[in-house]
Amino acid sequence: MFELALESQGPERTAHLLQKLAKQLRAGSPELLRTFNTPYINTIPLNQQPPYPGNRDIERHIKSYIRWNAMAMVVKANSTTDVGGHISTYASAATLYEVGFNHFFRGQSKNFPGDLVYFQGHAAPGVYARAFSEGRIDERHLQNFRQELAEGGGLSSYPHPYLMPEFWQFPTVSMGLGPLLSIYQARFNRYLQARGLVRWKEEPKIWAFLGDGESDEPETLGSLTLASRENLDNLIWVVNCNLQRLDGPVRGNGKIIQELEAAFLGAGWNVIKVIWGSDWDRLLARDKSGLLLKRMEEAVDGDYQKYSVEPGSYTRRHFFAKYPELLELVNHLTDEQIHKLVRGGHDPRKVYAAYKAAAEHKGQPTVILAKTVKGYGLGEGGEGRNITHQQKKLNEKELREFRERFNIPISDDVIAEMPFYRPPADSAETKYLLERRKALGGFLPARKFVPKPLDVPELDDFAEFLKGLNTGVSTTMAFVRLMKILLQHKGIGKNLVPIIPDEARTFGLDALFKDIGIYSSKGQLYDPVDSESLLYYHEAKDGQILEEGITEAGSMSSFIAAGTSYATHAVPMIPFYIYYSMFGPQRVGDLFWLAGDIRAKGFLLGATAGRTTLNGEGLQHQDGHSLLHAGSIPTCLPYDPAFAYEIVVIITDGLRRMYAEGEEIFYYLSLYNENYPMPAMPAGVEDGILKGLYKFKPGADGKKHKAHIFGSGPIIHSALRAQEILAERYNVSADVWSATSYKLLRTDAIRCERWNRLHPTQPPRKSHIETLLAKEQGVFVAVSDNIRTVPDQIAPWVPGGLMTLGTDGFGRSDTRPRLRRFFEVDAESTVIATLYALAQKKLLKPQLVEKAIKDLGVDPEKLQPQLV
Numbered sequence: 001m002f003e004l005a006l007e008s009q010g011p012e013r014t015a016h017l018l019q020k021l022a023k024q025l026r027a028g029s030p031e032l033l034r035t036f037n038t039p040y041i042n043t044i045p046l047n048q049q050p051p052y053p054g055n056r057d058i059e060r061h062i063k064s065y066i067r068w069n070a071m072a073m074v075v076k077a078n079s080t081t082d083v084g085g086h087i088s089t090y091a092s093a094a095t096l097y098e099v100g101f102n103h104f105f106r107g108q109s110k111n112f113p114g115d116l117v118y119f120q121g122h123a124a125p126g127v128y129a130r131a132f133s134e135g136r137i138d139e140r141h142l143q144n145f146r147q148e149l150a151e152g153g154g155l156s157s158y159p160h161p162y163l164m165p166e167f168w169q170f171p172t173v174s175m176g177l178g179p180l181l182s183i184y185q186a187r188f189n190r191y192l193q194a195r196g197l198v199r200w201k202e203e204p205k206i207w208a209f210l211g212d213g214e215s216d217e218p219e220t221l222g223s224l225t226l227a228s229r230e231n232l233d234n235l236i237w238v239v240n241c242n243l244q245r246l247d248g249p250v251r252g253n254g255k256i257i258q259e260l261e262a263a264f265l266g267a268g269w270n271v272i273k274v275i276w277g278s279d280w281d282r283l284l285a286r287d288k289s290g291l292l293l294k295r296m297e298e299a300v301d302g303d304y305q306k307y308s309v310e311p312g313s314y315t316r317r318h319f320f321a322k323y324p325e326l327l328e329l330v331n332h333l334t335d336e337q338i339h340k341l342v343r344g345g346h347d348p349r350k351v352y353a354a355y356k357a358a359a360e361h362k363g364q365p366t367v368i369l370a371k372t373v374k375g376y377g378l379g380e381g382g383e384g385r386n387i388t389h390q391q392k393k394l395n396e397k398e399l400r401e402f403r404e405r406f407n408i409p410i411s412d413d414v415i416a417e418m419p420f421y422r423p424p425a426d427s428a429e430t431k432y433l434l435e436r437r438k439a440l441g442g443f444l445p446a447r448k449f450v451p452k453p454l455d456v457p458e459l460d461d462f463a464e465f466l467k468g469l470n471t472g473v474s475t476t477m478a479f480v481r482l483m484k485i486l487l488q489h490k491g492i493g494k495n496l497v498p499i500i501p502d503e504a505r506t507f508g509l510d511a512l513f514k515d516i517g518i519y520s521s522k523g524q525l526y527d528p529v530d531s532e533s534l535l536y537y538h539e540a541k542d543g544q545i546l547e548e549g550i551t552e553a554g555s556m557s558s559f560i561a562a563g564t565s566y567a568t569h570a571v572p573m574i575p576f577y578i579y580y581s582m583f584g585p586q587r588v589g590d591l592f593w594l595a596g597d598i599r600a601k602g603f604l605l606g607a608t609a610g611r612t613t614l615n616g617e618g619l620q621h622q623d624g625h626s627l628l629h630a631g632s633i634p635t636c637l638p639y640d641p642a643f644a645y646e647i648v649v650i651i652t653d654g655l656r657r658m659y660a661e662g663e664e665i666f667y668y669l670s671l672y673n674e675n676y677p678m679p680a681m682p683a684g685v686e687d688g689i690l691k692g693l694y695k696f697k698p699g700a701d702g703k704k705h706k707a708h709i710f711g712s713g714p715i716i717h718s719a720l721r722a723q724e725i726l727a728e729r730y731n732v733s734a735d736v737w738s739a740t741s742y743k744l745l746r747t748d749a750i751r752c753e754r755w756n757r758l759h760p761t762q763p764p765r766k767s768h769i770e771t772l773l774a775k776e777q778g779v780f781v782a783v784s785d786n787i788r789t790v791p792d793q794i795a796p797w798v799p800g801g802l803m804t805l806g807t808d809g810f811g812r813s814d815t816r817p818r819l820r821r822f823f824e825v826d827a828e829s830t831v832i833a834t835l836y837a838l839a840q841k842k843l844l845k846p847q848l849v850e851k852a853i854k855d856l857g858v859d860p861e862k863l864q865p866q867l868v
């Protein structure tokens with residue numbers, strides 16, 4: 001009946017009828033029609049396939065040379081070194097990239113930032129090989145693949161903007177991060193447009209290339225619905241379904257393409273499957289029984305992998321021969337021809353059709369699921385084998401086969417040396433390739449931009465903070481007030497991007513909702529329940545806040561998109577990402593690391609920090625180690641400020657360094673939720689705040705003993721209270737110092753020490769910490785709401801050593817005083833530690849320490865936080 005309808009009324013009307021019927025069926029028995037899959041064939045039928053616009057012969061030659069060079073650079077590097085590399089990923093993806101380079105990826109031009117392409121990390125050799133064909137890099141570079149420290153430099157293993165800042169834009173090789181970032185990048189592009197910060201002549205596309213194995217990472221599929229909810233039709237994903245990952249098949253017992261199709265369709269994406277090459281069109285057209293499709297659907301990926309490895313006779317016997325009718329279908333083909341029946345991802349016509357449809361699709365992001373063979377063209381050595389991902393060497397016989405298969409003009413006498421091949425400048429290939437790139441606006445990947453310094457605020461703009469705040473506030477509240485001023489600033493106000501994962505109310509940022517709005521591409525379609533109140537939940541099309549919901553990974557991705565906007569779009573944006581400190585680097589540390597690699601700028605604010613300052617919440621929430629994580633990132637400056645003026649000094653200096661001077665660094669600040677009055681800024685402390693340590697309050701004069709206590713964050717009050725007790729009861733004058741950044745003190749000291757080591761006969765350099773402490777007498781104690789390793793970072797440069805108190809161990813739910821006693825970071829414990837440090841130096845008797853322990857009510861047999 002439907003066939004009749006199709007003939008007489010056409011496909012659209014028939015589809016309408018079918019949908020109506022499906023709706024009725026679902027209403028009655030939903031389980032009957034529960035499917036999110038289409039048949040295992042190409043989404044675009046032959047009769048809708050557009051003609052191929054390029055010269056397929058020339059393109060094939062170009063692609064073959066790139067294949068050869070990509071392979072040769074890896075094999076060559078591994079013939080003399082053990083630096084590794086991958087040949088099979090690019091071998092399977094060459095057509096997917098080349099169709100993009102010749103027909104789709106647009107370069108940067110005036111008023112157009114270029115398409116943003118996330119290249120699959122392990123395909124990097126192919127991208128270098130193409131840049132070589134384009135004349136952008138030379139033989140020496142290819143020669144030094146993965147040998148960056150060789151004379152004259154080399155090429156980084158994977159896409160790393162930190163290492164190749166004029167070439168790579170987006171790091172991808174940590175599986176899952178590229179796909180995730182691409183979604184938030186596409187959304188951030190929309191945000192910039194909605195806020196009127198960019199005016200492009202065309203909207204750039206974001207292309208993300210990923211592996212089918214990579215789809216196992218939760219980061220890959222975790223944010224799909226954001227892309228469809230936001231109608232990101234500027235986003236195209238290409239999943240290279242070569243059916244293999246590192247160890248073996250991705251879904252040997254199933255079908256990765258069908259599994260992904262269901263997931264993406266369910267998430268609201270436009271899905272285009274590119275499974276079969278043109279050779280199969282003829283077979284499918286001749287198969288009137290429907291058995292070919294049936295057989296295609298029966299075979300699992302493990303079978304398909306085997307068909308790529310075995311000769312055509314195997315496929316004839318095991319795939320076609322299952323049904324006699326099918327066997328007849330391929331009677332006219334030799335075994336060799338059967339083996340060469342090409343898969344969709346290796347057929348430029350199919351790939352072009354998919355890309356064109358994706359680029360033109362409106363209203364949804366598109367995913368292209370392209371079936372390929374891993375190690376395509378590597379022959380018996382590597383094609384489709386389980387070991388192929390790790391393969392880095394080819395013997396001479398395999399090299400010859402490769403050359404023959406792809407027609408590379410390299411003669412027998414030199415083939416063993418694996419020379420790179422670049423056709424002459426006046427060859428048809430070189431001319432074609434350059435002409436195509438010219439027509440598309442220039443080369444990529446390329447990371448190029450004209451720096452645009454911003455008119456950043458000065459310290460004087462924050463006079464109220466420098467004068468002190470008498471009412472008790474937390475450093476988080478102080479920061480929120482600072483944000484309000486920054487948002488009003490004429491030089492940078494509009495460049496700010498406040499980012500929050502559903503905790504605005506926790507931090508008091510809801511105060512910003514009404515004024516600057518929460519970005520929503522749809523505006524606000526409803527009347528919010530709190531519309532009567534002053535701080536109502538205000539969504540707007542040009543909203544400035546990115547309220548990400550409960551996703552730290554997504555929020556970090558937005559931080560990265562905003563923090564690299566200065567390079568991606570030459571529009572400097574200043575992200576302030578504020579979140580629960582514990583769910584920062586501990587949860588999404590790989591994205592923190594990537595933020596360094598990609599040269600992101602901005603401020604990360606780990607709020608509710610401190611294992612004892614965040615009371616009540618307990619083990620899962622109380623953070624005492626993020627400063628260490630953050631400090632391990634080479635371009636991250638971690639700070640642990642105690643007072644509002646310190647925050648102001650750090651942030652204004654950060655704005656100057658990043659947005660006026662152009663430094664490619666970012667900041668991490670611990671913020672806390674304990675309220676106390678904020679003192680006025682003492683004179684002359686700015687330099688110390690920025691370098692990591694300054695004397696905040698000298699101890700009383702005329703005491704017998706001298707000590708120094710370093711405190712940070714709210715725990716500085718343990719030091720201040722200890723200072724009083726020590727003076728009043730134990731005849732000790734203790735200076736209290738604010739330690740704003742142990743990491744920066746340490747790196748400065750390391751830098752000096754290293755220079756001295758390598759220049760032993762020259763006058764030694766002295767670090768800030770050594771200079772600062774050189775003249776000080778007495779003992780040194782540090783107390784922190786973080787694990788001891790944080791202050792211990794500077795111990796080697798503290799005269800006479802450093803006694804450290806910190807919050808090592810799992811947190812507990814309780815009140816602040818009890819927690820601080822438990823972890824021994826309260827004032828009393830600080831007094832005891834100071835006296836003990838003096839006793840160790842034989843400056844006072846141990847009996848006095850024992851007496852103090854008793855007098856101060858500390859139980860020496862008390863429970864200790866678990867340490868193993």
Ligand SMILES: Cc1ncc(C[n+]2csc(CCOP(=O)(O)OP(=O)(O)O)c2C)c(N)n1
Pocket residue numbers: 088089122173174175176210211212213214215240242244245246250374389
């Ligand atoms: C987070 C992370 N885990 C593990 C790896 C190690 N690794 C590198 S490649 C690879 C397999 C990739 O398979 P697939 O995504 O299918 O890519 P392709 O087959 O195209 O090479 C693995 C596990 C990694 N790079 N990143």
Ligand SMILES: [Mg+2]
Pocket residue numbers: 211212213240241242243244245250374
């Ligand atoms: Mg794979």
